[in-house]
Amino acid sequence: MKLSVKSDYAARAVLGLARAHAGGRSMRVEDLARGQSIPPNYLIQILIELKARRLVKSVRGKEGGYLLAMRPSEITLGDVLRAVHGQVFDTPALTDGSCPTELKQAWQTLQQTMDRAADCINFQHLVEQSAEREKMYYI
Amino acid sequence: MKLSVKSDYAARAVLGLARAHAGGRSMRVEDLARGQSIPPNYLIQILIELKARRLVKSVRGKEGGYLLAMRPSEITLGDVLRAVHGQVFDTPALTDGSCPTELKQAWQTLQQTMDRAADCINFQHLVEQSAEREKMYYI
DNA sequence: CATCGCGTGAAGTTATCCGTGAAGAGCGAT
């Protein structure tokens, strides 16, 4: 089961915006892309999906850009994954009539486990981790 | 994050062999494929991967076929997933130098969660579940 | 109205998944 780079890009983007969230200023796609090493044109599409899920919002025109639509503590990794893929965890087995029931239950167990784990990780926490590391370097 | 049908097929195949494990007799690919609604030629490839990981073994010639290489209770869903894909959970982010450290840690957390969850589900358990359901129908 | 940056669709290029087919190799029976 492999995660696409898209998920990673999306998470990096939200993390980048979360770091800038304190300032309250918007961030240009170009700068965000450069800061996180994401192909700019691809990032735009990802941001649109994040925006559709109300995780981020955009401001047009000069001085425009992107910013988080809510506080970093309210956004989880699960939200981001659900925004770019339909679900955190998916398998054709669950909708396949020829898959034995007991196996379906096993897949569902995994699904729930993933969902819960992904929803436990929020971006406030991630930002604090990096701040923590900065402090250690400082000492 | 989507699981391929291959994982599902592999799990079904092992489940099918686990059910037949009590008899100690081998199962032909054809029969296993028909019983689990798996394309026969595709199942062959999957079985070879399972064999490489020592989860199943094969017998050639007449009266040949496949059977489990160990007891159903010793085979977990995690083993099967690792056999057909490299790992239970994988993401390019972990090997990407431009992915922020704190995000990598988050992915690793998910990875560990998945691994543990998948290793908690063994096929003895799954077979017992189906037996349980049979009994309920009988009543 | 000029400039800057988002918005959108399309196009193309890989990669991977999924499945098929045919020829090769071991085992048992006749």
Place this chain on the structure above:
DNA sequence: ATCGCTCTTCACGGATAACTTCACGCGATG
């Protein structure tokens, strides 16, 4: 030894999704 059964292996091809880039339109600001 030969033949039939079954696994083994390799190679191919279509379909689908992932990834990336390009070109142009729209909105806001000054």
